[in-house]
Amino acid sequence: MIARDPDELLGEARHGSRSALARLITYVESGGANQRATIARAYRAPAPYVVGLTGPPGAGKSTLTDRLLATVLAGGTLEDEPVDEIGVLCVDPSSPFTGGAILGDRIRMQDHATNDRVFIRSMATRGHLGGLALAVPDAVRVLGAAGFALVFVETVGVGQMEVDVASAADTTVVVTNPGWGDAMQANKAGLLEVADIFVINKADRAGLRETRRDLEQMLDLGTKKDPRPPILETVATDGSGVDALWSAIVAHRRLLRGDRREEHRDTQARAELDRVLAVMLRARVGELAAGRAYAEQIARLRAGETDPYLAAEALLSES
Amino acid sequence: MIARDPDELLGEARHGSRSALARLITYVESGGANQRATIARAYRAPAPYVVGLTGPPGAGKSTLTDRLLATVLAGGTLEDEPVDEIGVLCVDPSSPFTGGAILGDRIRMQDHATNDRVFIRSMATRGHLGGLALAVPDAVRVLGAAGFALVFVETVGVGQMEVDVASAADTTVVVTNPGWGDAMQANKAGLLEVADIFVINKADRAGLRETRRDLEQMLDLGTKKDPRPPILETVATDGSGVDALWSAIVAHRRLLRGDRREEHRDTQARAELDRVLAVMLRARVGELAAGRAYAEQIARLRAGETDPYLAAEALLSES
Numbered sequence: 001m002i003a004r005d006p007d008e009l010l011g012e013a014r015h016g017s018r019s020a021l022a023r024l025i026t027y028v029e030s031g032g033a034n035q036r037a038t039i040a041r042a043y044r045a046p047a048p049y050v051v052g053l054t055g056p057p058g059a060g061k062s063t064l065t066d067r068l069l070a071t072v073l074a075g076g077t078l079e080d081e082p083v084d085e086i087g088v089l090c091v092d093p094s095s096p097f098t099g100g101a102i103l104g105d106r107i108r109m110q111d112h113a114t115n116d117r118v119f120i121r122s123m124a125t126r127g128h129l130g131g132l133a134l135a136v137p138d139a140v141r142v143l144g145a146a147g148f149a150l151v152f153v154e155t156v157g158v159g160q161m162e163v164d165v166a167s168a169a170d171t172t173v174v175v176t177n178p179g180w181g182d183a184m185q186a187n188k189a190g191l192l193e194v195a196d197i198f199v200i201n202k203a204d205r206a207g208l209r210e211t212r213r214d215l216e217q218m219l220d221l222g223t224k225k226d227p228r229p230p231i232l233e234t235v236a237t238d239g240s241g242v243d244a245l246w247s248a249i250v251a252h253r254r255l256l257r258g259d260r261r262e263e264h265r266d267t268q269a270r271a272e273l274d275r276v277l278a279v280m281l282r283a284r285v286g287e288l289a290a291g292r293a294y295a296e297q298i299a300r301l302r303a304g305e306t307d308p309y310l311a312a313e314a315l316l317s318e319s
Numbered sequence: 320m321i322a323r324d325p326d327e328l329l330g331e332a333r334h335g336s337r338s339a340l341a342r343l344i345t346y347v348e349s350g351g352a353n354q355r356a357t358i359a360r361a362y363r364a365p366a367p368y369v370v371g372l373t374g375p376p377g378a379g380k381s382t383l384t385d386r387l388l389a390t391v392l393a394g395g396t397l398e399d400e401p402v403d404e405i406g407v408l409c410v411d412p413s414s415p416f417t418g419g420a421i422l423g424d425r426i427r428m429q430d431h432a433t434n435d436r437v438f439i440r441s442m443a444t445r446g447h448l449g450g451l452a453l454a455v456p457d458a459v460r461v462l463g464a465a466g467f468a469l470v471f472v473e474t475v476g477v478g479q480m481e482v483d484v485a486s487a488a489d490t491t492v493v494v495t496n497p498g499w500g501d502a503m504q505a506n507k508a509g510l511l512e513v514a515d516i517f518v519i520n521k522a523d524r525a526g527l528r529e530t531r532r533d534l535e536q537m538l539d540l541g542t543k544k545d546p547r548p549p550i551l552e553t554v555a556t557d558g559s560g561v562d563a564l565w566s567a568i569v570a571h572r573r574l575l576r577g578d579r580r581e582e583h584r585d586t587q588a589r590a591e592l593d594r595v596l597a598v599m600l601r602a603r604v605g606e607l608a609a610g611r612a613y614a615e616q617i618a619r620l621r622a623g624e625t626d627p628y629l630a631a632e633a634l635l636s637e638s
Contacts, residue, residue, distance in 0.1 A: 269617045269620040277607065281603060
């Protein structure tokens with residue numbers, strides 16, 4: 001791959017070049033000389049509106065995204081703004097298990113993949129400092145700089161990594177299925193933190209009532225979100241409930257663009273900066289661990305001559 | 320609470336004072352003047368052997384721990400070493416949801432709670448810098464310094480926090496139940512990272528074969544552990560399979576005390592140091608975020624005048 005100037009590529013991407021856009025996302029994903037230049041330009045453009053869809057594998061996120069794309073493409077506007085182009089980022093932090101799943105997603109979305117108003121990209125962990133937790137927000141910004149007003153980010157799973165990825169979304173939809181009490185129970189803290197909207201997809205299956213009850217209880221006990229996240233029901237395979245889901249997304253967006261606009265932007269800027277700060281500081285730990293002073297402290301720890309707190313302070317004061 | 324000298328308390332704890340021991344754990348848990356002095360002494364004593372039990376709420380970890388206690392108390396030795404006293408730390412990182420669960424655990428273990436060879440303590444997030452991820456290993460070391468050769472650490476959940484807590488264990492047992500395919504699927508990366516032994520508890524219930532098959536597949540695809548973690552079946556309520564579980568734990572311990580002793584100790588020392596380094600660096604992010612330079616960078620980010628990478632570098636170079 002011959003490196004090309006990010007400015008030039010961005011100009012081409014704005015004029016509809018998908019290959020230029022793909023190249024820019026590769027830059028932010030894989031590090032290297034053009035990463036910083038691409039990021040610098042991307043963050044100086046307005047951010048697109050980002051809808052996150054997250055949930056365990058098999059929940060039906062791709063089919064749901066596909067249906068939402070159809071709804072938006074048919075409607076043509078995002079409430080007050082026209083939507084010419086829609087970006088879709090498919091993120092699976094738990095690779096190497098997921099090559100197949102991502103491929104499957106692509107195939108299922110193939111009708112829209114050939115629609116020239118839709119740009120679909122799978123993202124996997126690569127050379128980016130900080131991995132997907134940083135590469136995904138950066139790719140979102142690249143899409144924004146290329147003129148995309150709306151981006152869907154589809155994330156597999158509901159662990160810490162997905163919480164980080166979701167923090168790049170403006171509106172986060174958590175997708176569950178009937179009968180998933182245990183999976184939700186195991187991740188309730190993360191779910192409550194990220195969800196603006198809950199969807200019980202495959203709502204025509206047994207166990208719907210119990211799952212709704214579990215979700216309601218979880219919200220009763222622990223949500224800090226205001227307004228309380230609605231719980232919607234969909235059957236993505238036949239499209240039932242998808243229009244109502246889109247309405248709920250638009251309603252949440254309206255909130256963020258109204259009174260809470262300043263607060264939301266401030267929160268987003270802080271989340272972006274804290275993510276990068278945390279990653280840079282983690283990289284410091286890696287650098288420290290490669291040094292001779294670290295090896296000496298490990299030897300002293302093993303000999304019972306120090307404790308991890310003293311050892312860490314010694315390393316940080318020396319560095 | 321009147322603060323007392325950690326040296327004096329440690330002397331009393333070594334002579335069997337449970338209240339002195341409880342006070343020392345409170346010191347490492349809640350920060351303050353005596354935390355560092357307690358930690359300094361604790362890490363200069365030999366570490367106890369730590370068995371971690373982790374799994375979602377309701378998996379039966381407490382009943383299983385209770386049965387394992389009975390097995391060890393009846394046998395009286397840990398292979399080659401006598402076991403006079405056993406520590407049990409019950410950790411639930413997902414509080415505030417769990418006051419009830421911890422109380423329930425205590426009640427279920429009450430037979431052994433009144434056995435003067437057993438010390439049981441629930442741990443919740445408090446003032447400790449770094450929370451439970453540091454407080455639990457510190458408490459384990461306090462138990463070691465007080466003369467406990469064996470400590471069980473029971474942790475609710477299987478997310479990142481539990482991975483951190485589990486890294487303080489020598490042998491980690493992941494407890495599942497028949498029918499928990501989804502919960503496992505959602506956390507497979509974490510499970511594969513921590514599990515030395517898998518247990519399917521409540522093995523008399525429907526779905527055993529499917530769960531075993533799911534676990535075997537997960538191990539086929541992703542385990543880096545050598546030897547491959549065994550999958551055992553137990554019914555904790557009637558004690559079935561508990562002796563075999565204890566044998567598997569002892570077999571894993573034998574491995575760690577044999578050829579791999581040096582490697583294991585090195586890994587442990589690095590894990591301890593990296594945990595503390597990471598926490599201290601996270602605290603740095605918090606300090607940075609409270610400063611005026613941070614507020615300025617946020618304003619510039621919101622105005623599109625900079626990007627998070629430049630902003631973070633500016634903050635780190637100034638600090």
